[in-house]
Amino acid sequence: MAVLLLAEVTDGALSMDATAKAVAAASKLGDVTVLAAGASAAAAGEEAAKIAGVSKVLVAEDASLGHRLAEPTAALIAGLASDYEHIVAPATTDAKNVLPRVAALLDVMVISDVSGVVDGDTFERPIYAGNAIQTVKSKDAKKVVSFRTASFDAAGEGGSASVETISAAENPGLSEWIEDKVAASDRPELTSAGIVVSGGRGVGSEENFKLIENLADKLGAAVGASRAAVDSGYAPNDWQVGQTGKVVAPDLYVAVGISGAIQHLAGMKDSKVIVAINKDEEAPIFQVADFGLVADLFDAVPALTEKLG
């Protein structure tokens, strides 16, 4: 049984964390072939070949594959599909853009955001913002699956898979890339960070978010935000943690001024240790917190920043 895994490649670089976690999940299904696609993808392919459990790497380089546009990437994967029983990827926004398109081209259902592999046909996934976990068994001949990276430990390195170059599919020419707006940051990436410090509506303004950032920097942490904070313009959208934002499961999650709406909890409640700082003792966030501090964040956060490290 063979598995084709779409590697997470951005501007020619492999996202090792997301890809290695998906490889760990996919290894339970069969022999893993990784597909590295991009305008340049050879270097990413070489990196992916080192992940333990990868038996082969396919590199597809073409200008049409350069900006993770759904149509050419899906056409490429659908063209390769006959050799594989499973087509999988880490559940990133790129993969969620591409995989359902692939599944429809193959006339099969997609199984998104899988958090557990039972067997080759049977998968666990959160539904209703993580308020229920459903086990589903696919009746399709091919399974198209995205893996929730927070639910799997990354496969190690030490592999030495062979690398083969393949050609891209014909570009359907339906869409064109214009620009990416990516915030440059020295902080760790949100979905793979060991510690995340997040701010909510209680932080009150974009300027006040500095308090959150200072604490994060002291801890070497990534910065997150609730949907309320993002919607209010206090924080950029790529910081959003929750049902429709990013799902994180760090060793330590510090929620500051976050009430704990269901859709936020969906994105962080699998964290190992959760700290909540909120002045409202009734806030639902305290129900999932290991350590709760009922306090004004404007006093508590600077004090915590000073006393840590």
Next chain:
Amino acid sequence: MKVLVPVKRVIDYNVKVRVKADGSGVDLANVKMSMNPFDEIAVEEAIRLKEAGKADEVVAVSIGVKQAQETLRTALAMGADRAILVVAADDVHTDIEPLAVAKILAKVVEEEQPGIVLCGKQAIDNDMNATGQMLSALLGWSQGTFASELDIEGETAKVTREVDGGLQTISVKMPAIITVDLRLNEPRYASLPNIMKAKKKPLDEKTAADYGVDVTPRLEIVDTKEPPARAAGIIVGSVDELVEKLKEAGAV
């Protein structure tokens, strides 16, 4: 240009969900149901396109149980011109899978010939995030997913997308499927006069069989359970105590 907006009837986002004892799913009997919040944003965007003179008709479509006509009335009250209900299930607990929904929508598109389809990016019940992309594949149309800005410029549309690294802007060829994200707009509330008017707007009723689409699920539900509960935590009295506890737990 005609705009087609698929809307889904889902459990209201404020309702605490309860897993059914037999593991078949979530209890939806006698529970408040609403329009999927992402679909409300899609309806709002469609109405704004009409108000801006870029669209001349907004057609809402829902696929599911008969009760979804309430969801369609909401879309009509917001400002959609007419609605199509495709009855594909009898039991409120039956969720029609995105692949079957996309196949029915593809037939509706064939009939209606819209210039654009605006969908919510995901439904908050099954969280599958798939219908728009699947419809786009079946039609061979372009797709602009997770849109936080949409600007239609004749033969193309400029779409700003919310992606993991930040924002991506692409240009898609029309006709296109756009799936909308939270920050695209803030949906309006329907006014009472508009709710009354909506009752008189046309609502066609069809069935999945009318379109010749087999809605048999591809995924069999084996079990549904509550997520594991977290062990109860403690409330600490001060920042000092918090630091101490975190050090004890080896978290910092």
